[in-house]
Structure formats: C-alpha cells, structure tokens
Amino acid sequence: MTERVVDVRGLHVTLGEQPVLHGIDFHVDAGEVVTLLGANGSGKSTLVRAVAGLVPAAAGDIALFGRPLRSFREWRRIGYVPQRTTAAGGVPATVKEVVASGRLARRKPFVPASRADRDAVTRAIDLVGLADRTNDGIDTLSGGQQQRALIARAAAGEPDLLVLDEPNAGVDIRSQEAFARSLRTFVASGRTVLLVLHEMGPLASLVDRAVALDSGRVVHDGPPPGRADAGAHEGQEPGRAAAARAAAGMTEDLTPGHGAAGVPDDHPHSNEEQGGPFGWNS
Numbered sequence: 001m002t003e004r005v006v007d008v009r010g011l012h013v014t015l016g017e018q019p020v021l022h023g024i025d026f027h028v029d030a031g032e033v034v035t036l037l038g039a040n041g042s043g044k045s046t047l048v049r050a051v052a053g054l055v056p057a058a059a060g061d062i063a064l065f066g067r068p069l070r071s072f073r074e075w076r077r078i079g080y081v082p083q084r085t086t087a088a089g090g091v092p093a094t095v096k097e098v099v100a101s102g103r104l105a106r107r108k109p110f111v112p113a114s115r116a117d118r119d120a121v122t123r124a125i126d127l128v129g130l131a132d133r134t135n136d137g138i139d140t141l142s143g144g145q146q147q148r149a150l151i152a153r154a155a156a157g158e159p160d161l162l163v164l165d166e167p168n169a170g171v172d173i174r175s176q177e178a179f180a181r182s183l184r185t186f187v188a189s190g191r192t193v194l195l196v197l198h199e200m201g202p203l204a205s206l207v208d209r210a211v212a213l214d215s216g217r218v219v220h221d222g223p224p225p226g227r228a229d230a231g232a233h234e235g236q237e238p239g240r241a242a243a244a245r246a247a248a249g250m251t252e253d254l255t256p257g258h259g260a261a262g263v264p265d266d267h268p269h270s271n272e273e274q275g276g277p278f279g280w281n282s
C-alpha cells in the first residue's frame with residue numbers, strides 16, 4: 001500500500017486574529033509531486049508552514065509519515081525551502097558551506113563530516129547544477145542561483161519529502177529549467193514533493209496532482225489545470241475544475257499553451273534518469 005506522507009484533516013489555522021485556513025482536507029502520497037495553487041493570500045504558504053510544523057493548528061489533524069505532528073520527530077526526513085529568502089543573509093559563506101549546513105541534522109555533533117556527508121553535499125550541488133560555483137561566495141550568485149543553493153541545502157539532508165514554497169518566484173527561466181531537471185532526478189528515486197507554485201512553467205510535466213485553494217478552502221484536488229483529465233477526477237463533473245480554477249484566481253498561465261497540457265513522455269516515473277546520476281537511490 002502506498003504510504004501517506006502528508007495527511008491533513010479538517011485543518012483550521014488562525015494567524016493573529018484572522019482565520020486563514022478553514023477546514024482543509026488534503027494529502028500527499030509517497031512518490032507524488034503535488035502542487036498547491038491559488039491566488040495571493042489564499043493560504044498556500046500557511047498550509048505548507050503548518051505541514052512543516054511552523055504554525056500551529058487551531059483545529060484539525062496533521063500527520064507526517066503516518067505519525068501525528070505532535071509526536072513526529074523525524075524532521076531530517078523533510079527538507080523545507082521557505083518562500084524566497086536571500087541565501088546570502090550578510091554572512092560570507094561559499095555555496096558549499098551553505099549546502100553543507102543542510103546536512104547538519106544528519107551529522108553527529110562534534111564529529112567531522114564523514115565521507116557520506118561530503119558526498120551528499122557534492123551530489124546536492126550537482127543536482128541543482130551549481131558544481132562550477134561550489135567555492136564561490138553565495139553573495140556572488142544571481143537570485144535564481146541562490147534559490148538553487150537553498151534547494152541544494154534542503155536536498156543535502158537526503159529528505160524523503162521536499163517542501164518548497166514558490167521555488168520559481170522571481171527566478172530566471174534558466175534556473176527554473178535547471179530546477180525542473182533536478183526535481184525530476186529527485187522524484188525518479190520515488191521521493192515525494194509538495195510545492196507551492198504560481199505558474200507551473202517548466203515543472204508542468206512533473207506535477208501529478210494540483211490542490212487549489214481559495215480563501216483558505218480547497219476548491220480543486222485532482223489533475224493539474226489544463227491537463228486533459230482535469231475536472232474528470234474523483235467524481236468531479238467536467239467543468240468543475242475550470243470553475244474552481246476561476247474561483248482560485250488562476251490565469252491562463254496554467255492552461256494549455258503554457259506547458260500544462262500534453263504531458264510529455266518523460267514523466268518522472270518513467271524517466272530515463274531513473275536512479276539518477278546523483279545516486280538518490282543510495
């Protein structure tokens with residue numbers, strides 16, 4: 001049976017005085033790539049932050065890898081990349097140092113990095129296509145490259161679930177494509193991804209399922225918008241997805257012509273990169 005990696009039931013979240021999520025039911029199964037979509041302020045970041053244990057639930061339940069959040073301790077199984085932050089942060093650090101910091105949860109305290117730690121860092125840097133920038137200062141990288149370094153930092157911990165909040169926001173198309181390639185390698189090893197997106201862009205062919213939020217409620221859970229079977233999923237009558245999409249304020253960017261339609265043959269689960277050059281299976 002497929003493992004349920006994220007299981008959210010009846011989740012309510014209130015921030016300050018404001019109710020933000022209103023009874024969210026939502027799940028991610030092992031090996032899935034699930035995207036959260038929706039207009040600004042619909043609650044996407046709040047939902048992933050709740051899943052990452054960063055904001056408390058007012059009501060409802062969240063389970064990770066089959067364990068209730070309150071007793072979940074295996075945080076090293078989760079790599080979380082928050083919404084765009086600068087990787088530099090005023091600290092003079094190289095790409096390698098930033099990425100290596102993502103390995104700390106796997107290391108024993110006060111013991112030098114093992115061969116496995118060093119290899120994991122090298123693989124993560126390769127994964128996001130920054131091998132030629134390994135020893136460069138993080139502040140010399142473009143915004144998109146810094147974002148890739150943060151993704152590599154999350155990947156260095158070899159998580160089973162990668163949670164990414166708008167990894168492509170403000171990122172140049174070259175970095176978006178590099179990220180899509182690295183994500184394809186990551187999911188080819190059966191790992192799981194939950195990500196917030198505004199536009200699917202080069203990631204369209206990787207996404208298995210889209211969950212759209214509108215004002216803190218789920219209004220669509222099924223094939224990504226624009227895909228041929230969208231709206232005919234889980235008993236939804238055709239056309240409902242389009243209505244949900246409109247309600248969620250989604251634009252034509254998510255519709256055919258922007259890559260969401262016509263899923264190419266190189267879908268991750270049948271991908272020639274199976275196992276990957278970076279050893280995600282190891």
Ligand SMILES: Nc1ncnc2c1ncn2[C@@H]1O[C@H](COP(=O)(O)OP(=O)(O)OP(=O)(O)O)[C@@H](O)[C@H]1O
Nearest residue numbers: 015016018020038039040041042043044045046047
């Ligand atoms: N710390 C906070 N205190 C009070 N309200 C907040 C807080 N953080 C977010 N909100 C509100 O919660 C709602 C959902 O915000 P959230 O950031 O989750 O939406 P989003 O869908 O991720 O938006 P965006 O696409 O702009 O990032 C918004 O109305 C926002 O103003």
